[in-house]
Amino acid sequence: EAGVAQSPRYKIIEKRQSVAFWCNPISGHATLYWYQQILGQGPKLLIQFQNNGVVDDSQLPKDRFSAERLKGVDSTLKIQPAKLEDSAVYLCASSLQRNTEAFFGQGTRLTVV
Amino acid sequence: QQQVKQSPQSLIVQKGGISIINCAYENTAFDYFPWYQQFPGKGPALLIAIRPDVSEKKEGRFTISFNKSAKQFSLHIMDSQPGDSATYFCAASSVGNEKLTFGTGTRLTIIP
Numbered sequence: 001e002a003g004v005a006q007s008p009r010y011k012i013i014e015k016r017q018s019v020a021f022w023c024n025p026i027s028g029h030a031t032l033y034w035y036q037q038i039l040g041q042g043p044k045l046l047i048q049f050q051n052n053g054v055v056d057d058s059q060l061p062k063d064r065f066s067a068e069r070l071k072g073v074d075s076t077l078k079i080q081p082a083k084l085e086d087s088a089v090y091l092c093a094s095s096l097q098r099n100t101e102a103f104f105g106q107g108t109r110l111t112v113v
Numbered sequence: 114q115q116q117v118k119q120s121p122q123s124l125i126v127q128k129g130g131i132s133i134i135n136c137a138y139e140n141t142a143f144d145y146f147p148w149y150q151q152f153p154g155k156g157p158a159l160l161i162a163i164r165p166d167v168s169e170k171k172e173g174r175f176t177i178s179f180n181k182s183a184k185q186f187s188l189h190i191m192d193s194q195p196g197d198s199a200t201y202f203c204a205a206s207s208v209g210n211e212k213l214t215f216g217t218g219t220r221l222t223i224i225p
Contacts, residue, residue: 004156033212042119042202042215043157056212091156099145099211104156 002026004105006092012111018080021108025073025094031055032069033102034077035091043091049075050098082112117205119216126223132190134219136203139184143205147213148177148188151200160201161188193223 005024013019025032030051035043046065048055051072060067064083069075079086089107118137126132136146147162163170163177163186170177176189190197203216 040218042117042204042217043213044215045212048212093156099206099208101147101159101162102213104158106154106156 004092004094004103006105006108008108010109012113013082015084015112016081019082020076020078021090023075023092023105026103029094029096031095031098032075033093034067037089037091084112086110087112117203117214117216119203119219121219123220126193128195128223128225130193132193132221133187134201135187136216137185138205142207144208145206146186147204149202149204157202195223197221198223
């Protein structure tokens with residue numbers, strides 16, 4: 001079974017630029033999550049999708065972050081404009097349904113300079 | 114109330130010893146407590162999980178102990194091996210709000 005795929009693996013941008021991350025969840029997984037993991041901290045949920053609908057985006061900084069999950073499969077997370085404090089690993093995870101085990105991708109390491 | 118507090122921040126254990134990591138939570142609505150293992154450059158991977166209807170769960174060398182009244186749970190790694198060297202995160206979630214709230218992580222190093 002293929003795992004959660006994310007790209008790119010690494011991205012370096014200047015502050016105020018925009019960036020987008022892509023996630024392909026495990027086939028058949030209805031629930032998709034985006035987490036932000038700052039160095040030395042545990043992952044923090046940014047947004048949760050159930051199919052293509054948003055379940056929880058309470059911790060998503062909506063003035064600069066946006067996410068979509070078209071057709072209930074792939075998802076993109078965008079930051080515009082980026083700030084220095086956005087430097088982190090962005091993890092995508094998926095689960096078969098809500099309240100089942102979440103599988104994480106390898107993440108995208110973003111450095112904002 | 115959503116916090117999960119994890120300790121210690123780092124831990125060094127000799128090969129063959131027992132590694133113990135502790136977590137405490139405040140939200141009594143939490144009813145699912147997983148532990149994740151993360152290697153450098155990788156995403157977290159589920160190691161073992163427990164629900165509050167049992168006080169202990171064992172899978173191989175890994176055991177979760179759960180104390181509902183104290184709102185604490187811990188991970189024990191028996192016969193620790195160098196391959197166990199990783200960062201471990203406890204987490205918690207609840208039915209109806211299943212987003213995982215993670216602890217701050219413990220960097221475990223197993224020395225020969």
